Amino acid sequence: MMYSNDPDVLIGILNYLKKKNISVSKIVLQKLIFFMKESGFRFSYSFEPYKYGPFSENLSEDIDMLKVDEKISINKANLELVNIDTGISLQDEAIKFINKFDEMLDGDYDFSNIELYGTVFYCIRSLEESTDPIDKDTVLKQFKGWKGNKFSDDSVFKALSDVLEFKQNWDKEYNNKYFDVLSA
Numbered sequence: 001m002m003y004s005n006d007p008d009v010l011i012g013i014l015n016y017l018k019k020k021n022i023s024v025s026k027i028v029l030q031k032l033i034f035f036m037k038e039s040g041f042r043f044s045y046s047f048e049p050y051k052y053g054p055f056s057e058n059l060s061e062d063i064d065m066l067k068v069d070e071k072i073s074i075n076k077a078n079l080e081l082v083n084i085d086t087g088i089s090l091q092d093e094a095i096k097f098i099n100k101f102d103e104m105l106d107g108d109y110d111f112s113n114i115e116l117y118g119t120v121f122y123c124i125r126s127l128e129e130s131t132d133p134i135d136k137d138t139v140l141k142q143f144k145g146w147k148g149n150k151f152s153d154d155s156v157f158k159a160l161s162d163v164l165e166f167k168q169n170w171d172k173e174y175n176n177k178y179f180d181v182l183s184a
Contacts, residue, residue, distance in 0.1 A: 006044055007062050011071060012088035014081055016098060023078045026063055027052055028109050031118035033059055035101055038125055039170055041094065049146055052111075053118030093174070104166040116151055119143060120159040124167070136160055 010029070017024050024032075034054040037043045045056040063079065066072045073080050090098075105117065123142045127134045132142075136157055143156050 006059075007066055007071075008088055009043070010059075010062060010066060011081065012090050013094075013098070014072065014079060015088065016090055016095065018081060020098075020102070022102065022107075022109065024109075025077045025111070026060070026074075026079065027111060027118075028114050029063065029079060030055055030059060031114045032098070032101060034118060035121060036094070036097060038121065039097065039167070040174060041097070047122070049119075049122060052115045054122045097170070100166060100170065104162050112151075116155060116159050117163060119147060120156065121163050121167075124160075124163060 010033075013029070013032070014024060031053060033043060033045060033056070034047050037045060037047070045059045047054040047056045049055075063072070067074060070082055073082050105113065120139065120143060123139050123146075124134055126142065127138060132138050139160050140153060140156055143151075
């Protein structure tokens with residue numbers, strides 16, 4: 001399978017989010033890329049459960065590499081492009097996906113909200129690969145196994161409802177399709 005040059009994709013995504021006035025931390029970028037990959041966008045990153053939800057070591061290394069190469073800076077935990085006129089364009093599907101992701105979160109990119117939604121989605125994906133049902137009780141049990149009582153049951157159920165609606169709407173339109181993130 002061919003993958004886009006992932007660091008270029010990160011720059012393209014950061015550039016698009018900057019245009020939308022969305023501040024992006026490392027954790028926000030981790031969760032957005034996880035959602036995109038699990039929804040059919042081609043990335044080489046692999047994700048594992050981690051303290052704050054799904055995490056990719058390779059993605060973290062690419063972010064660090066962009067900082068060392070002075071293509072991004074980190075200001076108060078936010079990633080910012082450094083004097084780059086990227087010329088990198090995202091595919092229409094990637095733009096649509098990012099906009100739907102923003103709607104699902106209702107524009108709330110708070111650290112704990114991103115952790116909550118990312119972990120709920122990871123639970124759903126994990127259950128899809130098992131024989132366990134994907135219902136609120138099973139998701140809650142798995143979620144609590146990773147997060148304990150850090151989040152209320154109601155907040156987990158709301159995130160579950162939002163993520164399932166997001167996933168169903170995306171799958172309905174793009175089921176089993178795979179996308180490059182960047183325009184040719």
